[in-house]
Amino acid sequence: MRALRLIKEEQLEFGAIDDPPAPKAHEVLVRVRAVSLNHIDLFGLRGMAFAKRTLPLVVGVECSATVEKLGAAVSGFREGETVVIYPGLFCGACKACKGGRENLCESISGIMGFHLDGMARERLVVPANRLIHVPPQVNAIDAACTTVTFGTVQHMLFDNARLERGETILVHAGGSGIGTAAIRMAKIIGATVITTVGSADKAAKAKALGADHVINYREERFEGAVRRITGKKGVDVVFEHVGPDTWAGSLLSLKRGGRLVTCGSTSGITAETNLYTIFQQQLRIIGSFGSTVQNCKDSLTKMAAGLKPVIDSVIRLEDFPQAIERLRSRDVFGKIVARLD
Ligand SMILES: [Zn+2]
Structure with missing residues (x-):
């Protein structure tokens, strides 16, 4: 075979x-x-x-x-x-x-x-x-x-970051497989979604998916755009999977008490962290890997209900x-x- x-x-x-x-x-x-x-x-x-x-x-x-x-x-x-x-x-x-x-x-x-x-x-x-x-x-x-794309996102957003209706989330790389899934899953529960993309074409597609705000990271620093969009408050949750290219900006994008959940680091594996930001802002950093069997079942239930x-x-x-x-x-x-x- x-x-x-x-x-x-x-x-x-x-x-x-x-x-x-x-x-x-x-x-x-x-x-x-x-x-x-x-x-x-x-x-x-x-x-x-x-x-x-x-x-x-x-x-x-x-x-x-x-x-x-x-x-x-x-x-x-x-x-x-x-x-x-x-x-x-x-x-x-x-x-x-x-x-x-x-x-x-x-x-x-x-x-x-x-x-x-x-x-x-x-x-x-x-x-x-x-x-x-x-x-x-x-x-x-x-x-x-199901098992990686949707399951990973289900686990990150709901088991780990505990994203809730009314909260704001920054989704990195909104055109990626898990980025697109995260935009849809966050929108359907009533969260406000800010996402980053690298082209005007992807920006239009991310908007069409339901993202409330789209930042072209090639045109402006995303952390500055997040501060502008949230009236300097920052977001409740950052959905990280990029790594060193975005890590410092991701931490700066969080509001006090915010949660960063990460499942990947496509741009490398080592990044500097400002520890002062972590404790002074009372941030939570949550590592996430893979999904549970129940996450996969929940993902398939969502797909059956139309969240493709x-x-x-x-x-x-x-x-x-x-x-x-x-x-x-x-x-x-x-x-x-x-x-x-
Ligand atoms: Zn076991």
Whole structure:
């Protein structure tokens, strides 16, 4: 079967790999329908010391799939139904897992597409406890944006930053996959959204998505614009995933007692922090990684109710390496999804 593999750092190759084995008693064989493209497929491991892995590695951390064959002891799923796969191999037995915080699992054995072979392949076998039902209203392309794109944002905004109706949030990179999701999820609960983009074209698209204020960071310093827009008060929440390029400005954009939630650092991994700002302004900085199974279920419920992911383009899996170049150049608005069927 065909698969997309990382053969050395930042180099992808599309080619043949062995077919998966038959599913064991508690496993399920699935046929992958669509894989969503993420920065971590190519760049995410730069500087992340914890992410030890062996190459070549099948990439792909989020996908939708059709159930093809159930292991003998599997119940609750049926052949032919659409599912998504939770990418973390959580233990299911520790305190965090039992409390529904699978992304804090004390003995997680890896993340698919990250430390272990991922989902950018035609078929794979997964333990049944990591499959999540997709409601019939959600198509396979949108469903491929569940576990990372929507799940991460759901976890950041609501479990971690505890964003509420009436609050103001600054969403960085409003044209990115998670930026577009954050704008929509924040707007739908009644928050005021300020976002940053790097072009006039993206500014128009972010406005059309519902952002109340759009800042072109190439034309003005975003922290100054945030102060102007909020009447010098600052925002309640900053949604960070850029890192050193925005970090200092993000902290300055918060109001007293504000919360910064971060899930990524695409511009590097080290940034200076003004500690005086942290304690004097009584800020809270919250790290967020991945999502819980419940976040994924809530994301699919939102999609079924009409809150769709923003899809930039749908490509073939074999065109994935070129699409990564578009991600690198930031010439994307929303998600690039590769379909396999
Ligand atoms: Zn666990």
